[in-house]
Amino acid sequence: MKYVDYYKVLGLERNATEADIKKAYRGLAHKYHPDVSKEPDAENKFKEVAEAYATLKDPEKREAYDNLGRHQPGDDFVPPNQWQQNFNESSADFSDVDLSDLLKAFAEAQREGAANYARRPRHGETFEFTMPITLEQIYNGAETEISVAVPDYDSQGLLHRVPKTFRIRVPKGAADGQRLRLAGKGGQGMNGGQPGDLFVTMKVQPHRFYQVDGNDLTIEVPLAPWEAVLGATVEIPTLGGEVALTIPPGTVAGRKMRLSKRGLPGSGNVQGDLYAVITIEVPKSVTEREKALYTDLAAASTGFEPRRQRFAGGQS
């Protein structure tokens, strides 16, 4: 079993009072609670904080925890004999047992008596996970797999985290933040207790080409200067395959061109649009011949003075 330093998690000394513990928890909960926090990895941080608080706020659990002595976070250790007796098997395997699960079971067994605890129905734990999905999966619909470690009871009533993989159908038109429930796929129940659920939140992954705005997509399309001036037909990637986009002569940087119904599918028959935003790139280095041609072009372009009107009238 891996040791977790709950005092360190809450930023406390080991002689902290109940008031200190509550104050530290509240401060960290305000910062990391996943329902109110915008901090990265808030969910995992809050889980650590909540586990630490659940142990240290309960005098019995705290005493049991303190009796484990001091270890370095992450150190392997074996719980004392008294704990193991609650699971009535000297051969119980604690190696992959979660400390917070065991402390919870220990405190309940102390309160109820080991025999009552062993018989009482216990509900399985419910978990929430984030599942990354791609724009391609939203566009086409797909099946994807999610692997999670959920706690299952062994024959001695110990909770072990068991890796499980579920295959989930991502429907065409799924949206960022869309949630789904996998009923009964969370932690296993014990003694007739109901299993917990898994809640999955879909999180659209950033795409190297597209920015997402609802069902609409935006893609930057870089042009060479002569393509912008003369016009061109360029191929651009869409989620449904490449399409030829006609660039009219005289296209300026920032021009936005709409490709109807080339965006993401939504609920019903809604289909978003794809917006191509033009940028104009220039070569970082040019050959002598190109340089000469640009020089000739500059000399020939007497009527084009892009700053003249913009800066007309000075700074006032």
Next chain:
Amino acid sequence: MSVQITETIWLNNDEVCSLQHVAAVSGLSEADVMDLVATGVLAPVSGEATSSMFYTECIVVARKARRLRDDFELNADGVALVLNLLRRVDALESELLGLRPKQGNRQY
């Protein structure tokens, strides 16, 4: 590791479930759920406060209410206040995102 192909329940505003289901899945009591209806946090399908059918997306809000109640030791009014404020924050953030200048300045 075995792969389980599993049926999923979408939590959206298409599918409908009962008050009892919302309570059982969220961990709130039925009275707690109806308190959320009374404070405007949850809306039943028909829009009438006495209705006992909800869109499954209400489960997401009810679970959030239960977590906030338990993790911050809030009473029913506190939970309703936080949820309504979070909803306003979400709406304002979306509005702000929409107002930010987007790429491009011409369209045809």
